[in-house]
Amino acid sequence: MSDRNAGAELSLAEALRALPLAAPPRDVWQTLAAELAPQVRRPARRRFAVPAAIAAGVLAIAALLLTQTRERPAPQIATVAPASASSVANGTNAANGTSVRNVAAPDPEAQLTALESRSQQLERWLSETRAAAAPLPGQDLAAAAEIEDLIGLVDVELAAAPRKDAMPLWRYRVNLLEDLTALRYSNYRLAETLTTASNGAPPDRIN
Amino acid sequence: MTTSFFELELPQELIDRAKAGELGAFERIYRRFERPVYTLALRVLHDAEGAREVLHDAMLKVFQRIGQYRSDAPFWAWLRQIALNEALMRLRRERKLDDDADVEYIADEGAPPWVRADALALERALGELPALTRSVLWFYHVEGYSHPEIAEMLGKTVSFSKSQVARGTARLRVLLEVVPDVDTPDGPHRPAGAQHERPSSSNSESMSCLIETPALS
Numbered sequence: 001m002s003d004r005n006a007g008a009e010l011s012l013a014e015a016l017r018a019l020p021l022a023a024p025p026r027d028v029w030q031t032l033a034a035e036l037a038p039q040v041r042r043p044a045r046r047r048f049a050v051p052a053a054i055a056a057g058v059l060a061i062a063a064l065l066l067t068q069t070r071e072r073p074a075p076q077i078a079t080v081a082p083a084s085a086s087s088v089a090n091g092t093n094a095a096n097g098t099s100v101r102n103v104a105a106p107d108p109e110a111q112l113t114a115l116e117s118r119s120q121q122l123e124r125w126l127s128e129t130r131a132a133a134a135p136l137p138g139q140d141l142a143a144a145a146e147i148e149d150l151i152g153l154v155d156v157e158l159a160a161a162p163r164k165d166a167m168p169l170w171r172y173r174v175n176l177l178e179d180l181t182a183l184r185y186s187n188y189r190l191a192e193t194l195t196t197a198s199n200g201a202p203p204d205r206i207n
Numbered sequence: 208m209t210t211s212f213f214e215l216e217l218p219q220e221l222i223d224r225a226k227a228g229e230l231g232a233f234e235r236i237y238r239r240f241e242r243p244v245y246t247l248a249l250r251v252l253h254d255a256e257g258a259r260e261v262l263h264d265a266m267l268k269v270f271q272r273i274g275q276y277r278s279d280a281p282f283w284a285w286l287r288q289i290a291l292n293e294a295l296m297r298l299r300r301e302r303k304l305d306d307d308a309d310v311e312y313i314a315d316e317g318a319p320p321w322v323r324a325d326a327l328a329l330e331r332a333l334g335e336l337p338a339l340t341r342s343v344l345w346f347y348h349v350e351g352y353s354h355p356e357i358a359e360m361l362g363k364t365v366s367f368s369k370s371q372v373a374r375g376t377a378r379l380r381v382l383l384e385v386v387p388d389v390d391t392p393d394g395p396h397r398p399a400g401a402q403h404e405r406p407s408s409s410n411s412e413s414m415s416c417l418i419e420t421p422a423l424s
Contacts, residue, residue: 012376013348015321015329021212021242022249024259029237032263036233036270 034161038172108167115170122177126184147180211350212243213287222282226273233270240266240283244290250345251294253334261297265290287350295360298338320383332382336375343371344379 151173158169217236224232244265248258268289276285321329333341339361346352346360347368354368361368 011348012319012321012344012379015319015324016333016345016348019326019329022246022258023242024245024262025255026259028241028259028263028266029234032237032266032270033230033234035267036230039228039271 031161031165034169038168038175108164112163112167112170115167115174118174119170119177122174122181126177126181129184144180144183147176147183151176151180211283211287212246213240213283213350214281215239215243215283217282219278222273222276222278225270226276236269237266240286240290243287247287247290247345247350248294248297250333250349251291251298251338251342253338253341257297257301258294261290261293265293268293291346291350291360295342298342320380324383328383329379332379335382336378340371340375340378343368344375347372 155173158166158173161169217239221232221235225236241262245258245262248261248265249255252258252261265286269286272289276282324332333344336344343357343361346357347354352360354365354372357363357368358365
């Protein structure tokens with residue numbers, strides 16, 4: 001009988017191997033990508049963090065020199081925004097003096113709420129100072145654009161993620177916003193200083 | 208010579224890019240190995256959701272540890288080991304490694320029924336084996352592990368691995384020779400031959416709907 005002959009030749013191993021490969025019911029990559037993004041993007045963050053820190057330092061010195069040459073009361077926004085931006089850039093929660101990055105609260109929901117609040121605080125500052133900030137130089141502009149793109153990607157992931165899986169995404173979002181704040185803060189300070197100087201300085205001193 | 212589903216060659220350049228942290232390279236690796244990892248986990252656990260979690264956890268580990276990978280072994284073998292460990296860890300957590308794997312041994316006679324059984328019937332019969340027996344069968348017949356390797360992975364003896372293969376094979380033979388009639392569940396049994404009927408259990412249906420043809424990629 002042909003069946004029996006075929007049967008003698010076909011081993012169980014062959015029969016098992018002939019079973020089709022199975023595919024997961026839902027795409028696992030989306031979840032994985034969201035979890036991996038903070039890890040694989042670290043080199044990029046470091047790449048921009050160093051030049052940003054150097055640029056911030058140079059600008060701070062320039063700003064200091066300019067303000068010393070022209071003592072004048074700072075506008076309202078100048079007394080508020082830099083203070084919050086400074087705390088923002090240091091990763092310090094202005095309200096309670098704790099670092100969001102290092103929150104060790106045992107309650108995940110509380111951590112999540114803190115991260116959301118932090119995120120809102122940073123966004124608010126970025127929004128309020130956007131108009132007043134000086135145009136970003138080329139390299140910083142590219143860095144800012146990349147960070148904004150990443151924030152957009154995180155937002156897409158956040159929209160799809162259940163709340164219990166949202167913690168790493170929110171943490172990543174806050175980190176990105178802090179990077180963006182560090183970039184914008186330098187330019188904001190420069191713009192603020194130049195504006196202050198130009199209000200009373202002769203044109204030749206501004207240029 | 209058995210060829211594992213995992214035996215997929217990857218360009219070294221792709222592995223290097225993944226090591227450098229390039230997410231796009233990670234995704235390409237993931238897409239290549241998604242089905243082999245998921246299938247392995249599904250065979251071990253016989254649980255679609257558990258297999259999905261194993262796929263997730265195993266791939267996360269692969270990406271987190273890819274910097275530790277050295278090219279002295281094939282990448283697929285390294286990745287398979289991680290996937291296998293994840294699946295076995297889950298089995299252990301669920302205490303299914305201690306399941307009663309004492310399957311009755313029946314001497315093989317005549318043509319093996321898997322010759323004429325279709326994939327669905329074989330899938331279902333596999334699902335009815337104890338988790339440990341099913342895993343040993345799969346590791347031995349499909350992934351090509353030797354009995355000493357299986358024994359080491361499971362913390363059992365070589366003779367245990369051998370007996371599981373023999374008993375699992377015999378049990379499969381019985382399961383495939385006799386299937387319940389779906390129209391009359393308590394009615395006469397008949398061979399799972401060419402006129403195979405779809406299984407009535409929801410579990411089997413949920414498993415079969417996950418089976419797809421291999422990816423074109």
